[in-house]
Amino acid sequence: MFKGEAVKCPYCAEEIQLEAIKCKHCGSDLKKIISEERKLKKEKSRFLLKAIVVIIVFVIFIAIIDSLSVETGYNISSSSLGSSKNSPAYMLASIQNNQQTGNVIPSQKMVNKFDMYLNKLVKKCKENSKSRIGDYVVTAQTELKKEGVNLQLSEIISGINKSIPENADNLIGCDEAATAFVVLVSAQ
Numbered sequence: 001m002f003k004g005e006a007v008k009c010p011y012c013a014e015e016i017q018l019e020a021i022k023c024k025h026c027g028s029d030l031k032k033i034i035s036e037e038r039k040l041k042k043e044k045s046r047f048l049l050k051a052i053v054v055i056i057v058f059v060i061f062i063a064i065i066d067s068l069s070v071e072t073g074y075n076i077s078s079s080s081l082g083s084s085k086n087s088p089a090y091m092l093a094s095i096q097n098n099q100q101t102g103n104v105i106p107s108q109k110m111v112n113k114f115d116m117y118l119n120k121l122v123k124k125c126k127e128n129s130k131s132r133i134g135d136y137v138v139t140a141q142t143e144l145k146k147e148g149v150n151l152q153l154s155e156i157i158s159g160i161n162k163s164i165p166e167n168a169d170n171l172i173g174c175d176e177a178a179t180a181f182v183v184l185v186s187a188q
């Protein structure tokens with residue numbers, strides 16, 4: 001019967017079409033009421049559109065943040081530093097144990113300690129991704145000393161320089177740093 005959307009006339013409560021400007025049942029003038037109803041509907045769909053846009057922008061934002069953190073390369077997972085025989089933590093522990101006892105096989109406790117120490121360094125890099133080599137080297141020396149490994153600053157610098165890519169612009173990433181320590185301390 002009705003082609004358009006039906007609404008109730010506020011005066012006689014009979015059904016009339018949304019487009020009507022005059023009630024066909026009671027003859028009331030509906031211009032103002034109907035236009036308000038239309039405005040409300042428009043606002044509703046506008047709000048829905050805004051909500052969808054906000055959600056899409058948010059999703060894109062999260063995706064960009066995610067891809068950036070991968071590109072900067074500060075994502076060493078703790079498993080890659082872990083306690084397997086090829087891990088940096090194991091190698092460092094092995095060198096320290098050899099210095100102290102003459103035995104290259106470290107205890108699990110010692111490996112775990114180095115694993116914790118390397119993760120601490122990675123965390124530091126994440127917090128301050130653009131720290132220059134100078135600051136990093138001093139930190140590294142202090143941290144290594146705490147673990148019983150004594151190295152000169154020049155030794156640490158040359159070890160790190162050997163392992164950073166030429167295009168790194170004198171900045172060091174955590175993965176390069178972790179590799180540098182292994183290369184450096186292994187050479188001792």
Ligand SMILES: [Zn+2]
Pocket residue numbers: 009010011012013014023024025026027028
């Ligand atoms: Zn009416």
